[in-house]
Amino acid sequence: MRVPVSWLRDYVDLPADLTTAALADRLTMLDLKLEEIDTVGAELSGPIVVGRVLSAEPEPQKNGKTINWCSVDVGEEHNADGNAPRGIVCGAHNFGPGDLVVVALPGSVLPGPFPISSRKTYGHVSDGMICSGAELGTTGDPDGIIVLPAGSAEVGDDAVALLGLRDDVLDLEINPDRAYALSMRGVARDAAIGYDVPFHDPADVALTADGSADGYPVVVEDTVACPVFVARTVTGFDPAAPTPRWMARRLELMGMRPISLAVDVTNYVMLELGQPIHGYDRAALRGPLTVRRGRPGEKVTTLDDVVRDVTPEDLLITDESGPIGLAGVMGGQATELSETTTDIVIEAAHFDAPTVARTARLQKLSSEASRRFERGVDTALPPYAAQRVADLLVAFGGGVIEPGATVVGGPPAQPQVTLGEDLPARISGVDIPAATAVTALEANGCTVEHDGGTLTVVPPTWRPDLTDSYDMVEEVLRYVGYDKVPSLLPHAPAGRGLTPEQRLRRRVGQVMAGAGYVEVKTFPFAGPADFDKLGLADDDLRRDQVLLENPLSAEEPGLTTTLMSGAMKALALNVGRGHDDVAIFETGRVFFPKPEAPEAPIYGVDRAPSAEESAALDAALPEQPQHLVLVATGRRERAGWWGDGRRVQWGDAIEAVRRVTEAVHVPVHVEAGVIPAPWHPGRTAIVSVCGEVVGYAGELHPRVCRAYGVPARTVGAEIDLDAVVSASPVLGPRPAFSTYPVAKEDVAVVVASDVPSADVAQALVEGGGDLLESVRLFDVYTGEQVPAGHKSLAFALRMRAPDRTLTEAETAEVRAAAVARAAELTGAVQRT
Structure with a gap:
């Protein structure tokens, strides 16, 4: 919100010696945060004054151009020696003798910077410059030179002050809950509070409506979305009447372009009071104005010349011809004010904030009006805003205000x-x-x-x-x-800190960072297009989402069921920006709807919920386990003088998962099997913990890589981190440690080539019993000494008893039992 300080002083009696910086500091302490102070007109300097043209003689030039050799009276203080008028060359032709103009005298500087001096041109010495609006940094007159109304100034007056060319403008950041501050009225009220000085309300206008006469007919079908609608009518308006310079300048300082008097007045009152206003050309209206919801198949052409499809959620302004505007967002082209409009119907209404916000989002159309309505506008303001607009239109454009007024509804009662x-x-x-x-x-x-x-x-x-x-x-x-308010840090209660689960999850992040992966955070939203890119089948459970009431994007209407879509978007973004070697990870929640979950109750904020109320809230929540996802592409090891590099492979994803499970002391089982999308069916492993599948690791399917625009052979993994962490022995009873020495044995077995080594290791563990502490695969051999279609697997066995040193006989017995169980389950034959 831009706030010209000179305009602000019209409504609040600020101290005369108050600096703009001090004012900005005080408003910031009142929750109106300063973004910047824009010193408008700071480039202007030197004598820039009002002059009267005494003569303007046209002189054709050889180049085909005609200039005016002008004699200009700029006042006794600024005229030439002997009070002689200044001679000035000017190429514009929209002025003549007797006109009041703005003159930049030698020694002045205009925006650019553009210094002014006496110089010879077109056979004359031009002793200054007659200025246009563009040369002074304002719009001025559309035809060129600024011509001031007769009697509006005296010759020699300071034109900078007269035209408001120099001003301090505060650019304030307005929080969404302070919609009243999106107006000069609201900021002035806060400034009056800050300095405890009188506030002059610009909405304090006398209502002139005659209660015995009716205004333009209005029908409000949706009184919840539109509780108040006021209409006033001005007839006999002069559409050619110019906008007063002070009003046009204030609009410019607020960042708006002056258009015409009728449009400028509605914009001015919106900025002044905070009430959006719309004006209709009464000659273009067909029957009563009606406020209703949209109907299927309807369209409306808005003022930005876009034909928009209307939805049943849109609130419309209509007449007998159909939709003529999006209520609270933007008017329609069919009834807009034009250069021929003489009768104007003024609309000042209050529209429900959620309704306007929903329409603006559905139509992807944000306007000055919608930004105010969706934050909350003063419900009592419409009659006064309509009167203010009517008064200004008549004051500067002529005509009369019809005695009748339409007032539908009234402001809702305020809560206690x-x-x-x-x-x-x-x-x-x-x-x-x-x-x-x-x-x-x-x-x-x-x-x-x-x-x-x-x-x-x-x-x-x-x-x-x-x-x-x-x-x-x-x-x-x-x-x-x-x-x-004192700054006091609260005392942390003793005996609290991170839970064991939180410490394990943080350890996972540290392990991933240590392995060379960079953590990312993505939005937890997804939609059908994301699942299509991942290649999920139509009946895949991951397509069943928890949908949001008001999603940020229509393309992502629900909470995600997999972190892979967000990770792939992040990977594609980095690859698109020229990063060839990328390895990223994320930990976050995914969301699965509960079948037949109850609707979540809504409680007040005056107290904490009871145990029963908390249980009811928990029952309505979706399942939301914590997942870990990683993706990588490019080189895992870079090439250099130390040797050849290596590109990332599917085994790197599996190794990353192994590092995570080792960090939380959970044994992981990796095997081949039926692999769902988005994984490559032949280069991906199923990851299990304690017999439960917790995720997948390996290479992504080529179609998925193409869909996201990332290199082929990209690898990744996604596991249920909650399942992994909950299986950690750290969360269970403290394990007992034996102080007796370990016994080590190696064993080699021959199995068929298609038997997973993990199955053999698991069989050895089952056969070894409680004395077998660990099993580790350290060699895989295929060659002449092994039958065709088979492989030799060598395992290191560690055995230990809790209460004694194992004898050779006991270790041999454990080894034999482990091999026997492997032979029974996998067909393994011990090598000798």
Whole structure:
């Protein structure tokens, strides 16, 4: 929100010596954060004054151009010696003798910078420059030279001050809950609170509607989405009337381009009061204005010349011809104000914030009006805003205001909020007497009743964000000053910290970072297009999503069921920016809907939920396990003087998973099997923990790589991190450690080539019993000494007893039992 300081001073009696920087600091302490101070017109310097053209003689030139040799009176102080007028050459022709113009005299500097001096041109010495709006950094007159209205200034007056060419403009960041500050009225009210000075409300206008006469007919079908609709009519308006210079300049300072008087007045009042206004050409209207929802198949052409399909969720303004505007967002082209409009119907309505926000999002159309309505506009303002627009139109464009007015509905009743008189002090730690709290709330427009130790507060209509007692505390603190609140760190209670599960999950992140992977954080949203890219079947359970009520994007309407889609998007983004070697990981939650889950109850914020209420909330939540995903492409080991590099392979993904499971002390089982999308069916392993499948690791399917635009042979893994962590012995009873020495034995067995080594290792563990501490594969051999179609697997066995040193006979017995079980389950034959 841009706030010209000169305009702000019209509504609040700020101290004369107050600097712009000090004002910005005070508004920031009132929760209107400063983005920057724009010193408009800072490039202008030197004498820039009002002059009167005494003569303007056209002189054709050899190049075909005609210039005017002008004699200009710039006042006794600025004229030439002997009070002689200045001679100035000008190429524009939209002025003549007797006109008041703006003259930049020698020694002045215009934006550019463009210094002005006396110089010889076209056979004359031009002693200054007659200025256009563009040369002064403003719009000025569309035909060129600025011509001031007769009697609006005296010769020799300072044109910079007269035209408002130099001003300080505050650019404020307005929080979504402070929609009232998207207006000069709202900022001025806060400034008056900050400096405890009088506030002059620009909405304090006299309503001239005659209660015995009706205004333009209006029908409101949806009174929830449109509780208030006011219409006033101005007839006999002059569409050629110019916008006053002061108004056009203020619009420019606010970042708007002046268009025409009728349009400029509606924009001006919106910026002044915060109430969006729309004007209709009454000659183009067909029957009553109707506020209703959209119907299938309807279309509307908005002011930006776009034909838009209407949805049943859109709130429309219609007449007998159909839709003529998106309510609260943008008007329609069919009834817009034009250069022939003489009768204007003024609309000042209040539209429901969620309805406008939904329409703006569905239509992908954000406007100055929608940005205000979707944050909350003063519900009592429409009659006064309509009157203000009508008054300005008549004052500068002629015509008359019809005596009738249409007023449909009225502002909803404001809620009552009750709080203890000591609550602001208890929350803030500042000694705030009850009288100070009452004064602070009343300064913000609230009505306060102080009964004993209780304050009963009714917030003003322009503050829809004040809904509970803690909102009131915040308003009191704004008045007292946030800088008065002490900064005290709370004492951490003893005996608390990270849970064992949290420590294990952090260990996983450290292991992944140590393995060369970079952590990323992606949005937890996905849609059908994401699942299509991953190649998921139509009946894949991962397509069953928890859908969002108001998704940020229509393409991603639900919570994700797999982290792989977000990881692949992040990988594609990095590859697209020229990174050839990328290895990333993410830990986050995925969401699976519960079948027949109850609807989540909504409780108040005045107390903590009970155990039963918390259980009801938990029952309505979806399943949301924590997952780990990783993807990598490019070179795993770079080439250099030390040797050849190596590209990432499917085994690297499996190794990363092994490192994670080892970090949390969980044995992992890796095997081949039926592999679902998005994995390569022949280069991906099934990852299991304690007999339960927890994920997959290996190479991604070529179609998936093409869909995301990443290199072929990209590898990745996704596992259920909650399942892995919960299997960690760290979370169980403390294990017993034997102090007796370990006995080591090696064994080699021959099995068929298609038998997974993991199956053989598992069989050895089962056969070895409690005395077998660990089994590790250290060699795989195929060659002449092994039958065709077979392979030799060598395992290192570690055996230990908790209460004694094992004898040779006992170790031999364990070894024999382990080999026997492997022979029984996998057909293994011991090599001798």
